[in-house]
Amino acid sequence: MSPSSVLCIIDMTDDARTALQAAINIAESSNSRLTVLYAYRLNQPRNVTDVTQWRKTIDADATNNFTRIYSTRLHDSGISWEFKPEVGFINDRVEAFLKKNEVGIIVVSSELSRCNKDAFFHILENLDTPLLIVPNKQQHKV
Numbered sequence: 772m773s774p775s776s777v778l779c780i781i782d783m784t785d786d787a788r789t790a791l792q793a794a795i796n797i798a799e800s801s802n803s804r805l806t807v808l809y810a811y812r813l814n815q816p817r818n819v820t821d822v823t824q825w826r827k828t829i830d831a832d833a834t835n836n837f838t839r840i841y842s843t844r845l846h847d848s849g850i851s852w853e854f855k856p857e858v859g860f861i862n863d864r865v866e867a868f869l870k871k872n873e874v875g876i877i878v879v880s881s882e883l884s885r886c887n888k889d890a891f892f893h894i895l896e897n898l899d900t901p902l903l904i905v906p907n908k909q910q911h912k913v
Contacts, residue, residue, distance in 0.1 A: 779878045786907040790880035805852040810864040862890040
């Protein structure tokens with residue numbers, strides 16, 4: 772099977788780097804497009820009055836952090852890719868993305884899946900897109 776598109780869900784941790792590298796490898800070998808999804812919760816602090824502007828700031832910060840940390844790997848890969856920061860629960864954001872886009876495989880780190888068990892159980896039970904859970908490098912050390 773050659774996935775039409777690869778969806779990698781990240782959380783900006785070190786473990787996400789391993790999952791992203793796996794997603795890049797799959798996209799390269801299958802000549803697929805890669806979308807990197809960063810879903811986050813929008814918990815408004817008391818001193819914020821303009822939520823729309825605050826969300827734009829969070830999106831911009833996430834994009835800048837992603838670019839700083841990960842973009843070299845993506846640019847060097849030569850694949851077509853996009854980064855999507857989105858407000859909401861992971862399972863809701865993935866489900867919404869899959870309704871609008873054809874995805875052959877979803878890639879996520881084992882730590883992110885462990886921290887969000889309910890979201891990934893929902894994805895496994897309700898969506899018919901394969902889910903690859905990539906172990907982090909620390910788990911392989913003896």
